Each structure stands twice: as structure tokens, then as C-alpha cells.
Amino acid sequence: MDKKQLQKFIQWLQEKNYIVIGPTKEDGQILIKTISESSQLDFSGQLPLYSFKKYLVPSREILFKYKKDDFKADLTAFKQALIGVSIFDLKAILLYNQVFEKDPYYQARLNNTLIIGQSQIPQFQNLSFKVWEDKYEEDILEHLQFDIFLGQAKEKKSSEFKIFTGSKKGQQILNDFAKQSGWKSDFEHVEYAGPIKEEGANPEMMKIKEKMPGSLETDIWQNLDQRCIECGKCTIVCPTCFCFSLTDQPCLNKDEGMRKRCWDSCFYSEFSEITGGHKFLKNTAERIYNWYYHKFVRIPDEYNFPGCVGCGRCSMVCPAGIKIHEVLESIKTK
């Protein structure tokens, strides 16, 4: 598929009532936004600082409203097409799919979402952000969940995309598009083979996982305790962070109110606070340790893959200059 056909395809999706969402350039920043025209999409391969996660779990959402005894949960979701999802963000969606497996709001949204991935190795200004030694070859696709995937040819200037499908829905849509537009249908189907590679769990991950427990007393965390400002920016940009808080908010109208869900961060003081005021995470060292512990021990324990996809966003946004690959290095060599 070439760029022109891709633009046609996007237009066609819009005609089919899909809200099309993808990376677009704004004031020199790549942001993920709803686009009205396919020409707004940015395929430069630069990693958007803020990931796609807000379209699957919005930063703020109303779970239900009540009016006296009448109770309404709104599970309607718009049809949306997420386009240009990087491999990092696709991996993060794998985790979300597990974590929110039983969440009806998430599932409603996911069912109405067409995920269109795109393979590009984001061009970090600083390659040392690299967390995992991953090769972005095509075989990685069988361990990702997506509907359609745009494989960009390796030669830089080429505007040809090699098309893959990863779901029945993706196949169906491409077939429909071919029928209605005259596009010479040409795609390869990849069968999803689960999140973990045949070789088993990532050995790097296992190494970190072994070294983490009991390291709280080491100066790794004491050093970070003296640097981190607890702004929580890293959790907001991290495509895998999924913590939220629930708030019941009465309205000014009598007997009306709602329950809201909004993103939260383990860096904030109330995150681990329980009735009576006890906090499980008492200081900065414990909070930042928890952040790593969750991503590199608890999530691997639960799902057998790391809670970090290696996108480097947390390092890019940290005002204190904390770099995840450096921290992991010191954990590994402790």
C-alpha cells in the first residue's frame, strides 16, 4: 500500500464513522490527537511523548451517574481507529488488555477500537535510553495484539507500507476497503501467539527481577530519594502505568451524583494512604522503589512479561534527570 492509498483508506474509515486518532505535529511536538484529514498524520517515526493509553483508559471518566434510585452506567463507546501505534505502545496495550480484562468500560472501548500499528524504530536523540535489547523484526508481530499493521519498508525514502493483519476484524475491514475502493488487496495475516516469545521470559527481566528485592537499603534508592521531586510525570507518560483513583462526587442538584475514575500516580502522597492516615509508601525512596518494583517484579510475577516496554518516555520527561536505563544498570550490577 502506498501513501496515497493509505490516505484513501483513512478517509474511508472516517466515512465508516470511525474517529481517526494518530500522531500529529503541533508546535514542534508530536501529539496523539483526533485528526480530520489524513494529511495531518505524522509518520516520521518520532515517538509521541504521550502515548495512546488515554484512548483506552481516559485520564478522567464518569463511570456512572445516579439520580435518586435511578442509576446509569454509560458503556457506550465511539468507534475509533488508533493509527500509527508504535511497537512500544502495542506492547503496552498487551498489558492493558490483561489488567483491564474484566473492566466493562475498557472492554467496551476496546471492542469499538481498530488498532493500526506501525513499525518504526523511534529515533531517540539519545540511544542510551534503550532498556531492552529487542530487534524490531517482523517476527515480533506474532506476540502483539493489533488489527492492522503498517510495516514501513527499511529503505528510508520508500513510501510503501507492507500490510499485516492480526485479527479477523482487521481482515474484514481491509477486504471491505478493497471491494469498495478498488485497492488491490495485498496483506499477510499474522496469528497471535501470546505475549511471550518461544524462548521464554526475557532473561534481562529475570535478572532485574532477582536483584530488586532487598535492594531498598542500597544507595541506589537513597540517591534517588535525594533527586526525585515526586511530580509523577513519569507515570503519566508511561504507556504501561494504569493506576487510577475513584471519587464519588455529589452534584448540586439534589439526590444526584456520579462516580469518577481518574489516573493516579504512586508518586503522590495519598496513593498508598488508608483510612486512619497510615501510608504504605512513606517517603520518596519507598515510592520510587515501588515504581520499579511494580514494573520489574510484580508485573512479571503476574503476567510473565515486564511492566516496562522500554520506550524511554519516563527518562525524557523527568525534570530531575533520572534515567531508567541507568537505574536498571545499577540494580543489575548491585
Added chain:
Amino acid sequence: MININPKPTRLGREKPTVAIISLTACNGCLMEIINLGQLLKGVVDRLQITEFPLVRSGKSPTKFDIAFIEGSVVTKENLKTLEQLRKQSKFLIAIGACACIGGIPEIKNYRDREKLIKQIYKSTKNIENPLIKPLKEYVKIDLEIPGCPPNKKEIAKIIASLLVGKIPCIPQRPVCYECQIREYNCLLQKGLPCLGSITLGGCQAVCLKSGEICSACRGFLSKPAAKNLIKIFKKQGLSDQDLNNLLEKFGVRDEFEKILKS
């Protein structure tokens, strides 16, 4: 810092009586309440507003279920009003930066007050010129709604909570949270001295929206990582003088210094 003193909030009435009172202030906070606009209709329907100097004057009843008070104590008269209102009210809410953290008037605490007063008034004979303090230093305050001006949506939410007997609370999340879920550019990373990471959020990061740094008009989080923030500021070359000017803008320099010492 936000003080919430749990106390019975079943206000016990269908229509609680409410007072909204100003001390020495610009009235900007009261304007925010008036500006609740559409929401105000809901407020008026369910409250009995008996004291609201900007809207009407009348004789005051002896007891209020909820009282909002804005502004600073500048005169003896102000102090009397505040103490009187405390006695009359079940739930006393300080509203706005002046009432909660000292605010703009506190700037004079960091200057030569006596010299300043002479520059401003022809005759200084009857002008009282005290240090400016947050209201909680004079009387017990049950809830603080900070901000210069306070956020009207937040005011509405707090009133709605009080009406069902829930103790309202403002989540202890920094301004960075709201700034970043809105995907604004981080000014701290660009080398500007933004106080957002140690400031109590709830303002929807309005300053960052217009490309201005946060100068902490909502006061600080309960346990901010100020010691680490200052390291970043120093590294970026912020002078002590510039930092002090920034912190004095809303009168939080004393608070900040206390945190650094703790």
C-alpha cells in the same frame, strides 16, 4: 497546606444557612462565587444565603451552618469579624489565597513595612499595618479552598459534598498532574522555575495553559519534595533573589523555608 478538621458535617438542615464574608480583600473570590453562573442557581436553591455582602445586606442571624470567608486580617475590625464568625459557624471555610496562605498582601512581610506604608498613604496615623497571616493562625479553619482566584468548579464540588454531609477534600496531587494530563509543555524542563511539582493542584494548571510558570497561588502539598526541587533550580542557575521574589508573590516564602528546614 490544606487543613481539614473532620467534624460532624451532617449539616442537619434541608437548607443550611450560609454566610459569605469578606475581610480586607479584592473581592475576586466572591466574584468567583457569583460567577458560578448556571451552577449558582443550584447553589441558591439548596442553600439559604443570609450573609453575602456583595449581593445583599441584611441583618445577620446568629448561627450559620457553613461560612465562607475570604481576605486577610488587616484591621482590628477584621479580626473581630473573623472571631465572631468562627463562633457563629459550624463549618468555616477559608477561601482564596489571601485567607489560606497569606497571598499577595503577604508580600509586605518580606519588605520594610513601615517604609512601604509611608510611600502609599499621605497620612499613616490611622492605618494599621500588621504582618499578614493565613486565617488559620487566628482561628480554627475547617476547610481551605485555595487559589488566586479559587476555581469555581472546585467551589461547586465542595458545596455539593457538604450538602450531602460529606467532608470535602482536595486530592493531594501536584499541579504537574493536571499540567501533564493536558499535555502542556513542561517549563521546568525548559529551565524555568516552575513550582508546579510542590503546589497543590486543583486549578487545572491554568497558568501552564497560557505558558506561565506556576507560582504556587494554591499553596503547597502537605509534604512536598521541595528540597529536591531547589536542587534543580540551583542547577539551572536560579539566584536566591529570584527564587525569593517568586515565593513572595503569593506569600509562601516562609512556608517554603520551613519545609527546607524540616
